[in-house]
Amino acid sequence: MSDKRSIGVGVVSLGWMGRLHTRAYRALKEKFPEIEADIRLVSCCDVMEENRRQATEVLGFRRAVSDYHELINDPQVDVVDICSPNFLHHEIAMAAIEAGKPFWIEKPMGISAEQSADIAQGAEAKGLITSVGFNYRHVPAVQYARRLIAEGKLGRITNARVWLIADYASDPNGPLTWRYEKGRAGAGVVLDLMGHGEDLVQYLLRDRITEVTALTDTFIDQRPKPLKAGVGHSGWVVSDELGPVENEDYCAVIARFAGGAVATMESSRVSVGPRSEYVVEVYGTEGSIRWNFEDLNHVEVCLGRSNGALQGYVRAMAGPDHPDFARFQPGAGTSMGFDDMKVIEAAKFVSGVLADEQYGPSAADGWSAAEIDDAVVASAADGAWHQVRAVSGRTTFDK
Ligand SMILES: NC(=O)c1ccc[n+]([C@@H]2O[C@H](COP(=O)([O-])OP(=O)(O)OC[C@H]3O[C@@H](n4cnc5c(N)ncnc54)[C@H](O)[C@@H]3O)[C@@H](O)[C@H]2O)c1
Numbered sequence: 001m002s003d004k005r006s007i008g009v010g011v012v013s014l015g016w017m018g019r020l021h022t023r024a025y026r027a028l029k030e031k032f033p034e035i036e037a038d039i040r041l042v043s044c045c046d047v048m049e050e051n052r053r054q055a056t057e058v059l060g061f062r063r064a065v066s067d068y069h070e071l072i073n074d075p076q077v078d079v080v081d082i083c084s085p086n087f088l089h090h091e092i093a094m095a096a097i098e099a100g101k102p103f104w105i106e107k108p109m110g111i112s113a114e115q116s117a118d119i120a121q122g123a124e125a126k127g128l129i130t131s132v133g134f135n136y137r138h139v140p141a142v143q144y145a146r147r148l149i150a151e152g153k154l155g156r157i158t159n160a161r162v163w164l165i166a167d168y169a170s171d172p173n174g175p176l177t178w179r180y181e182k183g184r185a186g187a188g189v190v191l192d193l194m195g196h197g198e199d200l201v202q203y204l205l206r207d208r209i210t211e212v213t214a215l216t217d218t219f220i221d222q223r224p225k226p227l228k229a230g231v232g233h234s235g236w237v238v239s240d241e242l243g244p245v246e247n248e249d250y251c252a253v254i255a256r257f258a259g260g261a262v263a264t265m266e267s268s269r270v271s272v273g274p275r276s277e278y279v280v281e282v283y284g285t286e287g288s289i290r291w292n293f294e295d296l297n298h299v300e301v302c303l304g305r306s307n308g309a310l311q312g313y314v315r316a317m318a319g320p321d322h323p324d325f326a327r328f329q330p331g332a333g334t335s336m337g338f339d340d341m342k343v344i345e346a347a348k349f350v351s352g353v354l355a356d357e358q359y360g361p362s363a364a365d366g367w368s369a370a371e372i373d374d375a376v377v378a379s380a381a382d383g384a385w386h387q388v389r390a391v392s393g394r395t396t397f398d399k
Contacts, residue, residue: 007350008042010077011061012068012092014051016232017106017133018044018083022059023339024346031327032347037354045071048229068092072099079353082106086191087184090115093363097122104131104349108195108373109366111186113389116370120363124393129358131349132366134199136278138344140322140336141299145282145289146204153303154284160201160263161281164193168233168276169220169249169269175236176223180245188247190216190373193278194267198372199365200280201265203397207257209372209388216248216380219270253376297335364393 009025011018025039044055045068052064065071068088072080072095080096082089082105090110096103097119109132110116123130136142148154169179178184179192202208222242230236253265271277278293287303290313300313318325319332328340348360368391375386 005036005354006038006040006078007353008040008074008076008078009081010043010045010071010074010079011041011055011081011083012045012071013082013084013088014044014046014048014055014059015083018046018081019059019231020339020342021081021083021104021346022061024342025350026060027343028346028350031343032351035347035351035354037350039350040076042076043071043074069095072096072101077101079103079349085178085184086111086186087178090119093119094122097126097128100126100128102129102349102353104133104346105363105366106133107199107366107369108186108191109363109370111191113367113370113374116363116367117391120367120391120393123363129349129352129356130363131345131352132361132363133345134196134203134361134365134369135338135341135345136196136200136293137203137361138324138341138348139291139296140318140325141291141297141316142200142204143323144316144318145291145299145301148289148301148303149204149282149284150206153287154282154289155286157205157207157259157261157282157284159261159283160205161283162197162201162263162265162279164197164267164278165271165274166193166269166276167271167274170272172220172222173224173238174233175226175230175238176243176245177226177229177233177236180223180247182246185247187373187377188216188218188245189249189267189269190251190376193269194251194253194265194376195369195373196278197265197267197280198369199361199397201263201282202368204280204282205257205259205261206398207259207261208368208390208398209255209263210258211256211385211387212253212372212375212379213383213385214251214253214376214379215383216251216377218245218247219249221245248380251376251380255372296338358394358396360396362394362396364391364395365397367391367393368395368397
């Protein structure tokens, strides 16, 4: 790295996540002033000319290129940010590792456990600080719930319920984007949404899923081919020609943890009703907590069973008493949003790079989720319980 207090950033792919990561870096100076580093948006890479133009003219990158190798080999790029469609993650991450550059990569880290193992072990061998886009960890209400669990306020943890039910693919006339192709996405909702839930529940319990059984299904098996790409799930223009959906819309999983707890987990991308209902509930012998992303500033908590007629949940709203909240909203009753989680993720990544410490979700955590994903897909194929391979390296979900 050129100068420890000056970090040159290179962002690969300027879609939904690339734009969000860019905004997160830009917000660091104001929201995390204690990070005394000059964060420079050096280079952006995208194959779409319009995105390259926006990168320099609107978002403030010094240059924009169409080949990620050029970005990674740019001597002014100190850290690499990977926000491409899933199938490119492995080759770009391996190139960043080869160049010895720390990287922040979106989930899923690879399209298979094998790819994710490669990335995590490669980063570990070079001692690189990494970050994986498991943003739901950073929500103040989630941090608070994790603390209650660690302090034993819920007693012995017995079970968790996790569901990530979304409607982004519920319209059969929605575009056949890269997300529905095995070659460019890998699995479907298992990688796209369930991976978040797997990481979140492991993070809350500080425990590892060791065994799963699962089923998956596809409810919309054809979609119109796109004529023009959009950003994320929006802005696509479709043709009249249909193409096949190659991966699953739905999955249901039963899981066991190393410490003895169990979980049910479910995910859908085609529900009509819930928009992004990402819920985690954790139950213990003395209490329970519930958190829902659609209402991310609240956490429901029930501690003990001696409240008589008032037994039930307290619905607490995150405010300046909760970690990091006041950086974004100085008063209770106002809400943090999705973008703010990415600012916290960027802060953990950048401060980790400066201190040479792994603070945020690591490549080893990405690999851990990938091993669960692979076991889920294998179980859905043969109907059997599958062991989840343990990973090595600097996991943070268990710290
Ligand atoms: N953490 C989260 O909550 C979250 C949310 C959405 C997406 N994601 C992840 O982020 C990643 C990107 O998803 P998205 O929704 O931003 O995608 P997107 O479709 O909005 O953007 C993808 C971008 O990649 C560009 N691209 C394609 N081929 C390229 C190449 N060879 N070199 C450089 N750029 C190329 C496209 O032009 C496009 O701009 C995925 O892995 C996805 O799973 C994570």
